[in-house]
Amino acid sequence: MLKRFFLICSGADLPLLDECSNGEQNKYVGIGATIFFTAFMAAIAGSYALYTVFENIYTSIIFGIIWGY
Secondary structure (H helix, E strand, O other): OHHHHHHHHHOOOHHHHHOOOHHHHHHHHHHHHHHHHHHHHHHHHHHHHHHHHHOOHHHHHHHHHHHHO
């Protein structure tokens, strides 16, 4: 399930990857995980930046998530 999520994040062609070897699938899982965690860290950084501006935790979380993704 998590592997499939990271494959979707990588933007790979899923039917084509189903026919490929496990090593090739793992390469795209790594790419998808890198993309996901980069976006996740951007959301955290955006939330913190907006918190320093607005000093309201709820506003910063909402806009930080929108800005990060």
